Amino acid sequence: LFSGYLWAAPAYHLILEGILILWIIRLLFSKTYKLHETYKLTEKEKEDLIEEWQPEPLAPPVSKDHLHLNYDLVTGPPSHKIILNGKECINFASFNFLGLLDHERVKEKALASLKKYGVGTCGPRGFYGTFDVHLELESRLAKFMKAEEAIIYSYGFATIASAIPAYSKRGDIIFVDEAACFSIQKGLQASRSFIKYFKHNDMDDLERLLKEQELEDQKNPRKARVIRKFIVVEGLYINTADICPLPELQKGYLAWYYFYTLQIDDIDLISANMENAVASVGGFCCGRSFVIDHQRLSGQGYCFSASLPPMLAAAAIEALNIMEEDPDIFTVLREKCKHVYKALQGTTGLKLVGEPFAPALHLQLERSSGSRDSDMQLLRTIVDYCLERHVALTLARYLEKEERFLPPPR
Incomplete structure (x- = not known):
């Protein structure tokens, strides 16, 4: 068979195969680098080279009055x-x-929890990082916010940055205020969705973008049905210190808010930071149960980060107690x-x-x-x-x- 193949194969084919075989043999037996002729330096030449060498600075020069x-x-x-x-x-x-951060009741509860549970949980919530105080805090937050369910994160920045990509994926569309804080920006980036920015607190500009999207959807209704669309705004914009015009936004649009006091039925998700007024760290999201449960498997900061230290969960619970009592x-x-x-x-x-x-x-x-x-x-x-x-x-x-x-x- 091999002999018949040789006679049947064209000459150029045999030549190419022969060259390929020779090239493989050369690669197998040749060295991976070229040998260079070594040259031994004299002691004087070594000293001269050392004398001439000028090292680069480990860090660039900075003026002493730099911020x-x-x-x-x-x-x-x-x-x-x-x-x-x-x-x-x-x-x-x-x-x-x-002013709850130095409140005596909050400090006492945190200290008692420290003595009972220790400093940290040493694991994420889905493994062995769930304690009874975590479940109690989630229940209390849901009750305080008048929502069906709440989920807590151990880092405030990661809360909204994890929540956004948990729901919005590649191909989806997010309409977001251009003054959105940095944690929202990171969440948008992680989602890989198509982002459309509207002018800060300009509901007319948002309406313009929504109408443009509606016209675009009419061109391909089948594709439009599978594309999810979200609106992301802040209640209090930390970059501008002003308030989102919620009454105007609620008139015609279902929105996704980053913390604001309003009826939970009007929105899909509320996300808030506990590091501002709740005398703790971390953050939470609240909403309907089927919405929040999705984060327990898809929220990156929830699934892969160590859970909130129990003493800080206890501090947050006591802060909620003070808010409700007074x-x-x-x-x-x-x-x-x-x-x-x-x-x-x-x-x-x-x-x-x-x-x-x-x-x-x-x-x-x-x-x-x-x-x-x-x-x-x-x-x-x-x-x-x-x-x-x-x-x-x-x-x-x-x-x-x-x-x-x-x-x-x-």
């Missing part, structure tokens, strides 16, 4: 008053809005927000950004110098000026190269 080299040092626990660089200051730099603390907070907003209005050279009843406010330069670094340096000078007078403020920090819409210095 990142001059950190403020906080001593002691965070509270409404903090020790900053050795000075006791009124704390306007953190998100402890209700709802007047929200009225007091709102009045203080209005007072601070009124006091900061009309500050020469500064523009107040935010809402009168919002617990987070931004101050930015009324007129920019045209250089972001110069604006940041000037704002830093204002922060230092306030620190000398025992008032703690802070600059808003951003990953400038990764922000989709970078806010001005604040």
